[in-house]
Amino acid sequence: MQIVPTKVVWMDGKLVPWDQATIHVASHVIHYASSVFSGGRCYRRANGDPVGFRLYDHAKRLVDSCKLTLMADQLPYSVDDIYHAIIQTIEANGLVPCYIRPVIYRGYGELGVMSRNCPVNMFILIQDWGSYLGDRPARVMVSSRRRPRSDSMFMGAKTGANYQPGQYMKNLATMLGFDEAIALTEDGLVSEGSGENIFMVRDGVLYTPDLASSVLGGIMRDTVITLARDLGIEVREQRIPPEFLYTSDEVFFTGSAAEITPIGLVDTTPIDQTPGNITTLIRRSLFGIINGPDVEGQPGWMTRHGGWLTSLNLATE
Ligand SMILES: Cc1ncc(COP(=O)(O)O)c(C=O)c1O
Secondary structure, three states: OOOOOOOEEEEOOEEEEHHHOOOOOOOHHHHHOOEEEOOEEEEEOOOOOEEEEOHHHHHHHHHHHHHHOOOHHHOOOOHHHHHHHHHHHHHHHOOOOEEEEEEEEEOOOOOOOOOOOOOEEEEEEEEOOOOOOOOOOEEEEEEEEEEOOOOOOOOOOOEOOOHHHHHHHHHHHHHOOOOEEEEEEOOOOEEEEOOOEEEEEEOOEEEEEOOOOOOOOOHHHHHHHHHHHHOOOOEEEEOOOOHHHHHOOEEEEEEOOOEEEEEEEEOOEEOOOOOOHHHHHHHHHHHHHHHOOOOOOOOOOEEOOOOOOHHHOOOOO
16 A cells, blocks of 8 residues: 555654654664554544544553563653554544554664664654455465564564564565465464464364464454454464364454455465355454444443544544
């Protein structure tokens, strides 16, 4: 999806015009990928109201990623500050629906691998971003690249550096005519897509790789597990052999960008049910909450009240 300039970018506490939202080439992040980020969405409900989906959880995971990259003690913002800065950025741009990309990174200071003497900077930009993998079932390949183990890199952190194998997987998959690639763990078990978690349905049971399978702890992953259990569906988070990818009744990706995307083909094997009944049920439940206005999901999931979007001249509750 092509980037389209918006009015402003939030940079280190200020709203900066799009064209002035730049960083210096000497910044540590340019040389050593010293960044962490997140990506959430603000939706417009069927009745016109804007709603942020699990934005506080995105801010919290961002700070957790800073802890895992030894930036948290130098970060001048709390989870609350980041959450409010996200809202301020949406409001200042007046763009709903939107995808929100906060990035925390090591800026301009010293050259060299040691980054503690470089400042911890932050920006937030938003974009009008449609469905990440398109509207038809995804065609995926199993990659020859493995997701590293968390004793090499913390795979539960959302760091820029963690996306190196992912970029290779995704680029090669699209060059070969697929939409996305799935990585296995270093032990050869199912891990996740380059930008999504993965779920499989077998005989009515929902499976997803556990958090020790080199996956990112996706906020949509957690949402889907919660919604499935609410619907009475048995969910198993466990180590998963790659055979499940080819022989499950339903397979789907989850992510804040990808939402819930059914998978129709793995390498050369079509998936029997695309989208299957359980995928459809969970998707309906998710969009029931997003579209509202009467269903809310878990406490704290939705940002909708209190007039924070009043300058957009939209109804608030
Ligand atoms: C590697 C990876 N796994 C999983 C996810 C899903 O995470 P979330 O649901 O928090 O968007 C993403 C999303 O960006 C991702 O990049």
